[in-house]
Amino acid sequence: MDLCHPDPAELSSGETEELQRIKWHRKQLLEDIQPQLDSQSIVSARLILASESWGSRSVTWPRSSYGLMTTGLRSSLQAPGCRWVPRQAWGPRSSHRLQGKKLKDEIADVFAQIDCFETAEESRLAQKEKELCIGRKKFNMDPMKGIQYLIEHKLLTHNVQDIAQFLYKGEGLNKTAIGTYLGERDPLNLQVLQAFVDCHEFANLNLVQALRQFLWSFRLPGEAQKIDRMMETFATRYCLCNPGVFQSTDTCYVLSFSIIMLNTSLHNPNVRDRPPFERFVSMNRGINDGGDLPEEQLRNLFDSIKSEPFSIPEDDGNDLTHTFFNPxxxxxxxxxxxxxxxxxxxxxxxxxxxxxxxxxxxxxxxxxxxxxxxxxxxxxxxxxxxxxxxxxxxxxxxxxxxxxxxxxxxxxxxxxxxxxxxxxxxxxxxxxxxxxxxxxxxxxxxxxxxxxxxxxxxxxx
CATH class of the missing domain: 2.30.29.30 (Pleckstrin-homology domain (PH domain)/Phosphotyrosine-binding domain (PTB))
Structure with a gap:
């Protein structure tokens, strides 16, 4: 565990205080060493080594280590269990023993505290991971209850952005369950839907590319009102990321559904009547605030779908996209x-x-x-x-x-x-x-x- 750079968000207030105390104690030991490093030459120093075993740790330096160069020795000295003592301080054997014992006791105390802290931290992280796993399973079975469980166990907050990011990352989450949660009409769910769509970056993507990204992040539910809200939010986000591409979000909305329908018609393995480009153009006449979209733009969208069908998550088969993408x-x-x-x-x-x-x-x-x-x-x-x-x-x-x-x-x-x-x-x-x-x-x-x-x-x- 890196004690110098712990994540403050991962520590309780008590753990933070304990860590600060340990770091202070360690700092004091190093400060005792530093003046002697600066005032004594390597040749005129003697390394006192704590060679007994402290708990599960044993720090022993062989005599061959006495001749280390400055850089290596300075590094060695900064390890717990090592201390410089100047030649002038060499005294009777009993003085050496007392000084060595005091240093051993101090370092052993630090190690004991570090061991205790590491054990507590490992236990806390293991418990957190266990609760997170339970929360994901609950979400996949019942999205509303799953989110509530995660909030109650402080794995998520009530913050809309926090929940949206959790769904957007989707680690271990069923994408049908994500769609179910995003489709609910509760005020919180509606805000999360907006924040979830805002997690997608559609700038400089054509509409097919944006739809590929969007439809892969969750599964559309089958209810018309839910589809309407989701596609309306998508269309608004796309137009915000790509100003000037369409006259209105209505245009983007209608064309998005036309593309989904085109995907079905072009890639249905049991249908031989593949719609030509001209039919796709005809389907979308007048949708750009009464005008027609540029033919080149429609051609690019048509060719993109023709060359590569949409990929959709395959959790189960009871939703709108299952109907679209199956023959x-x-x-x-x-x-x-x-x-x-x-x-x-x-x-x-x-x-x-x-x-x-x-x-x-x-x-x-x-x-x-x-x-x-x-x-x-x-x-x-x-x-x-x-x-x-x-x-x-x-x-x-x-x-x-x-x-x-x-x-x-x-x-x-x-x-x-x-x-x-x-x-x-x-x-x-x-x-x-x-x-x-x-x-x-x-x-x-x-x-x-x-x-x-x-x-x-x-x-x-």
Whole structure:
């Protein structure tokens, strides 16, 4: 243990006083030695060595050490147990013994105090580490209780910055638990969220780079209101670090979600319909306070995501990012449609809260797009086809579902379906499609957030 440079924050007031007393005692011993060092030559000095064992320590100098050079000897003398005595002070053997015994006793007392202090300090640090380990485990099981435990045991303070730094460093912490804590609406949690986001330095990073850093530091929860607060705080911080990049935080907010959606579409291993750059541009028209973002800027963001998908923490699988970063579904199904109701084989792709269908897997453009917003899905029996499912609007039965398709001439026209009936090849496949569609529909709050923010931008003009 370095007694000369202890960390004051790690010591109690009693330990600090004890350490000061030990250091003072040690200083007095060295002051006794120093005048003799300055006044006597090396040749005219004699080293009295405390050669007995004191506790677990034994300091013994052989006669060969008497001839050390000044620098080495001065260093040796500053070790406990060594003392210069000038030739003039050499007296009777009994005087030597008394002087040696006194010095031995003084140094033994210092060593005993140091041993006691080190033992107490080691015990205190071991207890602190044990409590910190317990606190982390409690946090991972229940973030609110974990933080409370750490505060009660003086491992954290109520200071917002202290808690935010603890979460930002994240040592031993479950990142889903971090997201849970940051998503709470309690005043303290809201302040910690702000301080946590402020720990991130986004200056001179493009939006994709900033999102990579941000989304790696915790896991987004699944509730829309929590996502909204977190992404709003992120957008505000990014714009503060990079003034002039966007006209408003709303622009940054919407584009951030567009990038997350793009990541899913580009890196979904089961989806062959990779959105081209032009579609990404189209998705983000008018979001820059009514204007368009520079195409070069969008191109850089698009290329960054295309070349490297987001990496996300993998604690468990029940949150929004798990849905984003894992594939939906695609496959051949039969669809009932046309003026004369017939069953036609179509290649279906479920992604981005929409159900796309194609005539062939190699087609670049879909024959139809069915937005899943406000729709429900259920099993149905059909007299002509087995294993059917149906898409419908539960609140507007009898009305057309908002959808579009391409006609025989390739023009995009509004769909005319009040419901969509689809047949799978087996009951297992039907159930898997129903489950995947329902999972996609549950993401509607997320899409509602983006839609609401786009409307806010549009209403400014």
């Amino acid at each position: 939906d579904r695609e496959g051949w199904l039969l669809k009932l449609g046309g003026r004369v109701k017939t069953w036609k084989r179509r290649w279906f792709i479920l992604t981005d809260n929409c159900l796309y269908y194609f005539e062939f897997t190699t087609d670049k453009e879909p024959r139809g797009i069915i937005p899943l917003e406000n729709l429900s899905v259920q099993k149905v029996d059909d007299p002509k086809k087995p294993f059917c499912l149906e898409l419908y609007n539960p609140s507007c039965r009898g009305q057309k579902i908002k959808a579009c398709k391409t006609d025989g001439e390739g023009k995009v026209v509004e769909g005319k379906h009040e419901s969509y009936r689809i047949s799978a090849s087996s009951p297992e496949e039907r159930d898997q499609w129903i489950e995947a569609i329902r999972a996609s529909i549950t993401r509607v709050p997320f899409y509602d957030l983006v839609s609401a923010r786009k409307k806010k931008i549009a209403n400014k003009h």
